Amino acid sequence: MKRFIKDFFIFSLVSSLILGLFFLVGFELLPFRVMPNIKYIGEGYGFSDIRFKEVDTLNDIDILFLGSSHAYRGFDTRNFDSIGFRAFNLGSSAQTHDETQILLKRYLKELNPKLVVYEVFPNVFKNSGIESNLDLINNDIVDYLNFKSALRVNNIQVYQTLAHAYYKQKFKSQNKIKSYTRSNDTYIKGGYVEKAIKPKYTHSTSRKGWELNELQKSSFKQNIEMFNSENIKYILVFAPVSSSYYESIDLKKFNNFIRSYGNYYDFNRISNMNDSLHFYDPHHLTQEGVDKFNTDFIHILKDHVLIK
């Protein structure tokens, strides 16, 4: 038994070193297609690479938007700048509450917003957080917060992508931003992404219901506690989705849950959107839809949440 423990210890030590070496050689020499568990996103779909670079240059803003694509494709910062609010949109693709928490820990103190607009999308609450973790790892700095989050998500793709991103951060130069326009999307200063696409009526076939992932629930709760402890005013917003998508959600359960965490505005009940004119898919607004939503939002902001 004593010999087994000794051999096991020696093997663990030596194999860890050899494994590390194998990974380093792989990162340096092998193409991504032979390392299928490393999800290198690079120039991400949601412009996270540019957004995270821009946020580093800001401080003391008026409004901070957080959330998924419904945030960064739903709140056009130009609409807020034009009425004198200094706004930044820190939303990102499939941003889970666990990822939001990392971003808050990194940027909240510097940004010091007067108001946080926290976009809440039902599906995000049941998300395992793998995709948003990969997005963050690939496009922002890698620090101990990523390691802690990777342990919470506990997925081999996240671990390997994290190891690769850390290696890249330590030993390689940062990628330069190549373009502010990708496909039909254009990154607008302030974090918003404008989509140049015609409206398209699509009927959602989602199954009715709503589920809650424990990790997301606890992260969401901690984020709210963070706002409260920092004395930062916040509101929770459900951005408009198409009527068929809205009907597929277990609204009673979802709304009751969200309401228990603060001031909640469901814009599906406030804004009068047209499924054929204002959406390009079941839950994303066209630019016309965004402008209409933002106008309604600014009314609520001035009437109920006035900060200036």
Added chain:
Amino acid sequence: MKVRNTFIIFVVSGFWHGANWTFIVWGALNAIYFLPLLLRDKNRVHTGDIAANRLLPSLKELKGMLITFGLTVLAWVFFRAEDMAHAGQFLMDLFLGLADYMNYYKTYRLLYNFNPSLVFLIIFFYLIEWFGRHNDFAIQKLLKNSPRIIRFIFYSLLIYLIFNFMVAEETPFIYFQF
């Protein structure tokens, strides 16, 4: 009696995998594969190692290996199919598809996009299985007489390959939804 018992064993084994005709056919096919040996009372003849004292198999052994492999994979069509209709369609496409020239182009495209590392993995593990074929587990005594560091490097390489190629939870990228 022997034939009946063999059929019972394989069909029940199939049924154990699930209450579906596909599993029962899979079990029955494996029983049928045994029939030629059973009827000639040769089912206990080929129990030793293949190519016992040689590096490579003889042509006769190679033929036997290929036939066994082919028949096993053919039975797996039923094992993996959703239902009998699915299995039937798969087998129809497999054999009748040879006449359609477009299928050759599709095969070419598939091979073109094939991950080269998988070819390496298949060859690597075939070699391990071949050289370790005398043992219950292929790597059991494979490097028994090699220095410890060589064994450590080899085991670490296996761990690396597991980490690198293990299939994580299926994560369809949802960027286009969010």
